[in-house]
Amino acid sequence: MMAMKAKSMVVAGVMSGTSADGVDVALCKISPSQVEGDSPQIKLIGAAGFGYSKAVRAAVLQAMDAKAVSVAEISRLNWRLGEIYADAVVSALDQFGVKAALVGCHGQTIYHQGVASRYLGSDVRCTWQIGEASVIAERLRVPVVSDFRPADLSAGGQGAPLVPMLDYAMFRSAKVNRVLQNLGGIGNMTAIPAGASVDRVMAFDTGPGNMVIDGCMARLYGRGFDRGGTVARRGKVISAVVERILRERYFSALPPKSCGREEFGEKFVDRFVGMCRKAGASDADVVTTATALTAQSIFDAYRRFVWGHLGQIAPLAVRTEYVVAGGGVKNATLMEMLRQGFEPLGVRVRLMQELGVPAQAKEGVAFALMAWLTWFGMTGNVPAATGASRPVVLGKVTHG
Ligand SMILES: Nc1ncnc2c1ncn2[C@@H]1O[C@H](COP(=O)(O)OP(=O)(O)OP(=O)(O)O)[C@@H](O)[C@H]1O
Numbered sequence: 592m593m594a595m596k597a598k599s600m601v602v603a604g605v606m607s608g609t610s611a612d613g614v615d616v617a618l619c620k621i622s623p624s625q626v627e628g629d630s631p632q633i634k635l636i637g638a639a640g641f642g643y644s645k646a647v648r649a650a651v652l653q654a655m656d657a658k659a660v661s662v663a664e665i666s667r668l669n670w671r672l673g674e675i676y677a678d679a680v681v682s683a684l685d686q687f688g689v690k691a692a693l694v695g696c697h698g699q700t701i702y703h704q705g706v707a708s709r710y711l712g713s714d715v716r717c718t719w720q721i722g723e724a725s726v727i728a729e730r731l732r733v734p735v736v737s738d739f740r741p742a743d744l745s746a747g748g749q750g751a752p753l754v755p756m757l758d759y760a761m762f763r764s765a766k767v768n769r770v771l772q773n774l775g776g777i778g779n780m781t782a783i784p785a786g787a788s789v790d791r792v793m794a795f796d797t798g799p800g801n802m803v804i805d806g807c808m809a810r811l812y813g814r815g816f817d818r819g820g821t822v823a824r825r826g827k828v829i830s831a832v833v834e835r836i837l838r839e840r841y842f843s844a845l846p847p848k849s850c851g852r853e854e855f856g857e858k859f860v861d862r863f864v865g866m867c868r869k870a871g872a873s874d875a876d877v878v879t880t881a882t883a884l885t886a887q888s889i890f891d892a893y894r895r896f897v898w899g900h901l902g903q904i905a906p907l908a909v910r911t912e913y914v915v916a917g918g919g920v921k922n923a924t925l926m927e928m929l930r931q932g933f934e935p936l937g938v939r940v941r942l943m944q945e946l947g948v949p950a951q952a953k954e955g956v957a958f959a960l961m962a963w964l965t966w967f968g969m970t971g972n973v974p975a976a977t978g979a980s981r982p983v984v985l986g987k988v989t990h991g
């Protein structure tokens with residue numbers, strides 16, 4: 592690909608994640624670095640969130656269950672999501688009174704399999720994000736970059752996580768180790784040792800973020816999520832269940848690794864609720880135990896994989912900061928559990944907004960950055976995070 596000379600641009604980044612709760616749009620000004628070879632400069636102009644209607648959320652969740660949905664429905668949903676994303680971008684641009692020259696749209700993951708399984712005589716790994724980019728490009732009349740994950744997957748990576756590119760560009764520090772955590776449907780962690788180069792970044796999905804909590808809330812309380820963590824605050828943790836689950840394969844597998852509803856969706860929630868009930872759990876205890884599972888799986892991952900890596904790469908770092916983003920930041924019980932686990936280890940827990948990006952906006956910013964990199968022919972994956980054999984240009988461009 593012939594690379595154009597990179598220029599400053601206003602880019603709209605659009606993310607709709609595994610929680611399937613709606614769309615986050617981040618409007619960013621992205622400019623080339625003043626220093627040759629350094630990361631681009633990213634300035635957040637504004638961010639806005641748009642919840643899916645109940646019917647759209649139900650259709651998205653259904654599309655993730657291949658047995659319950661037809662190809663016709665997936666095709667219609669692809670189109671409808673394109674409209675929903677276009678509406679969200681138009682509303683965000685109106686709200687902040689700016690024009691975007693480029694859109695980066697992640698789309699909705701309806702299937703993700705980072706690890707190979709045997710299929711039609713071959714070892715197949717695959718990933719699928721929907722939300723028709725042509726619909727967005729036609730409405731906005733600007734180019735849209737979408738479908739970011741397949742290029743990394745084709746280069747031998749897991750196709751996820753991709754946010755480490757943003758984490759490294761925006762939040763690395765010369766003196767402090769930074770561990771960046773997202774608490775979306777799935778939890779993911781990026782560890783950047785102080786002063787490290789990009790090939791020393793470690794990143795992976797820690798397991799459930801809010802997905803299991805949300806699943807238990809839907810089943811036991813008929814609600815989408817545990818607002819503020821108030822239900823989890825009332826119950827008690829069934830430690831034996833948490834310990835048993837943490838011995839399962841996903842948690843002990845070495846990074847790079849990625850997961851989704853395939854691992855922690857409905858089927859997992861069925862089994863989890865069953866295990867809690869067997870141990871005598873009340874409804875609130877189930878939700879508290881699901882919350883503790885998220886928190887414990889995170890410390891566990893930190894202790895197993897991250898601690899040693901930070902010590903080895905940056906032995907002189909004065910401290911480690913653990914910076915949390917994503918919707919889970921609003922769950923006060925989960926945040927308290929995380930603080931109780933990290934503070935005794937001397938790790939300072941901080942919120943993403945303290946570093947200048949609202950917790951809910953970070954992934955939108957990441958896809959604005961990745962679109963900008965792609966538009967100028969630059970690579971966007973971090974092979975140390977995804978396991979890819981090389982850095983690749985991500986995504987497909989639909990010209991508006
Ligand atoms: N007020 C709140 N109190 C508690 N939890 C909340 C609150 N608001 C949002 N959440 C949680 O945050 C989730 C959404 O988080 P977010 O939008 O970061 O996830 P996502 O981007 O869909 O997922 P992923 O990052 O895994 O792709 C909700 O499903 C809910 O569980």
Ligand SMILES: CC(=O)N[C@H]1[C@@H]2OC[C@@H](O2)[C@@H](O)[C@@H]1O[C@H](C)C(=O)O
Nearest residue numbers: 609700703751752753754777779849
């Ligand atoms: C396949 C897929 O959509 N994965 C998401 C999901 O949500 C969180 C976690 O699992 C992460 O691996 C990824 O998203 C973020 C944006 C990423 O790629 O970094």
